[in-house]
Structure formats: C-alpha cells, structure tokens
Amino acid sequence: MADMESFREAVTAWAAGGPDGPDDPDDPGDFARELAARLAVRTVVLLEGPSDVAAVDALAAGRDRDLEAEGVCVLSMGGAMSVGRFAQLLGPPGLGLRLTGLCDEAERRYYARGLERAGAAPDFFVCTADLEDELIRALGVTRVVELIRAEGDLRALETFLRQPAQQGRTPQQQLRRFLGTKKGRKIQYGRVLVEALDPGLVPAPLDDLLDHLLAGV
Known part of the structure; x- marks a missing residue:
C-alpha cells in the first residue's frame, strides 16, 4: 500500500x-510521480537531516496536525547541499510541488540558491545557529538537563562535561555539542525537546514553518 514513506x-x-531530464524514458522519477498523485502530495518540506524531521513531526503531532493527510511530505535530504537537486526534482522543473524548508544559518545560502535556480519561491525558515540551539534556548539549560536525566543519559552527559574540550564553553554550547555525540541522539532529542515545549516557547523558525504549512492547506 502506498504511503508517504514510500x-x-x-x-x-x-x-x-x-x-538528466524529466523526459528520460528510463526516468526513475516515474514511481515518485505516481505516488505524488496517488497520495495527493502538494507540499514538500526540505530538511537537512532526520533530527529536523523528528522535531517537525513532534510539533505537528502536538498540535493535532496530520501533515500526510494535508498532502505534506516532510523530507530529510541528507544535508543542505542537496537542496538544489531536490528542488529541481520536486519543484517547478519536476513534479511542480510547493516547496518550503527549515535550515541552519550556515546553510541559508544553499537553500536560497537551490530554490531560486529551480524557480521556486524562497519560502524557508532559518535557525539562528541550528535547531538544537533554538530548542535549548527555548527550554533553558536546567530543563534540558532534566529531560536528559529522564531519558537515562545523565551519566553520559556528566562524562562528556568532564572532557577538556568542554571547559570554557557555555552550558548551552555544551548541551548542543552533547546532542551530536552519539548516532541517533539528535533524532531522539529532536522529538523529546519539542514535546517538552510550552506552546508559547516554540522557536520562531519552527513555529513559522508549521503556520506556513497551515496557510497552504
């Protein structure tokens, strides 16, 4: 059965x-086109990685939003430098879908250039540093440490904080680094941190992205 994961x-x-082009007779995008039509996909959210997907999905669920039912595909590209390729395939030159996204400040230029070259609107949202930084600032260091304790990772955090490389960094910087020290941890906490947010504390880039998706329904 076709679903958004497919x-x-x-x-x-x-x-x-x-x-090289959409008219190639061996185009592997034929299946993608078929699924897009079958699933009534209208919008694709281009995200750098799976931790961003986890955060967007968690916020949508917390707001009782069924993005798939709204025709929204939340997609991890495996890195911001791929945005141009995905925009060409999914935007005006390819499937003609509405594109939006969320990125780190350092990757803004890739998103802007990739969407522009595909003839897509520059509808994307930018985190000051990255999404983890936004979430840590929104929740505060004390609350994030409480969540790390609840997830059973406090001992790992304490060991990490004793490392010489962490001395001199702010607590926020240390936590941000910690979340990226183990495979899968950023994905785990992308969900955990978002679920812990009070409605009024959702970082602006993430909040604006969800509002933007609602406006396109």
Missing part, C-alpha cells in the same frame, strides 16, 4: 541516481 524513499532514490 514517496520519501522514491524521491531519495530519484535524487541519488536520477536522469
């Missing part, structure tokens, strides 16, 4: 080895 997988495979 569409994500098809698009990722297409981006990894797609043809």
